[in-house]
Amino acid sequence: MDWVVFVISAIAVLAGALGVVTSRNPVHAALSLVLTLFGIAVMFVEQQANFLAVVQVIVYAGAIVVLFLFVIMLLGVDQAEDLEVEPLVGQRPAAVGVGVAGLAALLLPIAFGKWQWLSGQASVAGPAHSGTEPNVNRLANALFTRYLLPFEATSVLLVIAVIGAVVLARRPLHTERQGLTAREEP
Amino acid sequence: MGDPLYAHGIDLAVVLITILKVILTFLFLLLGVLLYIWWERKFISDLQNRIGPDRAGPHGILQSLADGIKVFFKEDLAPTEADRRVYRLAPYLAAVPAFSAFAIIPIGDKISIAGHQTYLQLADPPIGILFLLAMSSIAVYGVFLAGWSSGSKYPLLGSVRASAQMISYEAAMSLAVATAVLATGSLSTRAIFVHQSVWNWNLWQLGVVPFGIYMVAATAEVNRPPFDLVEAEQELVGGYMTEYAGVRFALYYLAEFMNTITVSAVAVTLFLGGPSGPHINFLPALWPVVWFFLKLFAFVSFYVWLRATLPRLRYDQLMDLGWKRLIPLALYWLLLIAALRVGDDAHWPWGVNHGALNAITVVAAAAGAGVVFFGGLGAAIRVGAKRVEEETARAGGVRA
């Protein structure tokens, strides 16, 4: 039963990932990313990490990919990309290098027989679910007692993110502008 | 925890009961939407001193069924500029979450079928009410992609507007829902319903404010009037579904009404005690279902009344209400409820119970915090408005 769910969600994850890199249209790529994230949510459910599964859908699929779509609209790049142009020089070889390194980081522990590094058995917080206690209670107990500092640090991080968003998206008040410059561009 | 149906492993009977429940819920939703569309047209006609549909069946009750059959014979068009694949996918992304979100609603007590006990509720997953939020975040895609894939002006404007509206109110709605979770200490909708007894609803336990926030945010979330800017005819023709015709359009229409039914059912569950009501010895399993549907009916009729009464908001008013009013109020109320409960448990502030004196001290402290909170907020709103004024003047415009 478990492995049936795993295989199906793994296929969804991989199909989505392939879709992200092979789609020429950025909106299609973003949709493939949703498929991947949804597959990961199903995997979390299969691992009995119910709360993380729903966070995966609400935050990643529901907020972050929506932001991607808005950015695509904002930049007006909802057209097929010209693959001949390389905007950042050396970006593609670097991407291949990082990809290979990432794959190696995944495969090496298996090669050395350290499965538990990957499977989460080495987790310090214990299993996601035990007995009758719901998963979210375990998670909350860990988060709000033992890992309180990271939790509070997150709030500071989010304040920084808000300021970053405003600085990026809002013009400083005292810059000189002439008329409706933004609208005059063709 | 969880439906007792699955407590003893899974066999053929369990699977059959599950399928039966799924089909019944599905049929209820379809039938409910047909009746709701009829009721909306009839009720709003009464409010506007018209007759409304009266040809198909007694009092026109078969009108929406006739309309439903009609759409199958309507030509299904896709505009030339459309992105065909996404254009075909988008209605699925609207319909599937609309059908599924209702699954977590408890509509009655435990019953037993063929020796198996089960809840009158399609599913009681451990994440409970968060499932609703997950489904409403998927529903944003149905709206956004419909507009984008049409390759047409008005649907695109409508969908960007709609998705910005939906995500803006999602935060306020989540906070209001979290306040209801606060009362129970469990995410499960079943636990939230059981926690409230016959008249001791969360509506009173939490003060009426979270309920109000939930209602406003949910109305905006499902794009019902007065928050139906998404399909403001004067500006956007039909909004994100302008280019959809025939069955695809019908599916969006269906999803919209289904979402209204679902958010009403969630309001009933979270704040109005769900299926709880006076116990009646005759047919005890039946009455909770009756109470639930009576409450649900009151809510869906309330939405019709809203539509008949309130004019549509302007976009900046909508955004102001969501971001600058509802979210801060919901956050304040959440902390207030938590402080009152924790303070009650610990007999703040003196550690011993002095009865009303304790409560008065905590409330006074909370009111002080509220003055700082809303005072800061009000100052920020004034500063922000002034800044935008200045910016607008620099850009050569005048703020209307």
Added chain:
Amino acid sequence: MIDYLPILAMFILAGIFAGVSFFASRLLAPQRPTPAKEAPYECGIVPEREPAERFPVRFYLVAMIFIIFDIEVIFVYPWAVIYRQLRAFGLWEFVLFAVAVFVSFVYLIGNGALDWGPLRRMSPVAGTPESMRSAERTAATTVRRVDVGTQEPAA
């Protein structure tokens, strides 16, 4: 995990329902497309401007801020489940978190980042093509004659 079985069944049933509806409509509905029917909707006139390719930065800003608030709200749920066990400690740690949220909120509002007020312009929007403003453009020239099935404006 078994608790999700009915939800999965509902996903499948809803998907099948939508698919069967489309299929039935394909069998039952007429298929007589004409260029006029398939053109993007523009209230009967010939579209002269393409759909906007770029959208105001405010939409991006709202999506960005939404992510941040969504994450903050998500933290409320686990806390709401166990806040009574955590007692005053839990309350104060969450008040600290909420203060951070509130500070960023006040910053956003004070900055006017959440302001959508209408802008009344003094001059006509620059960049409007001359053809859109010309006297030639009358009700007679912009109406599409649907019955001949052409997108050309009437002569």
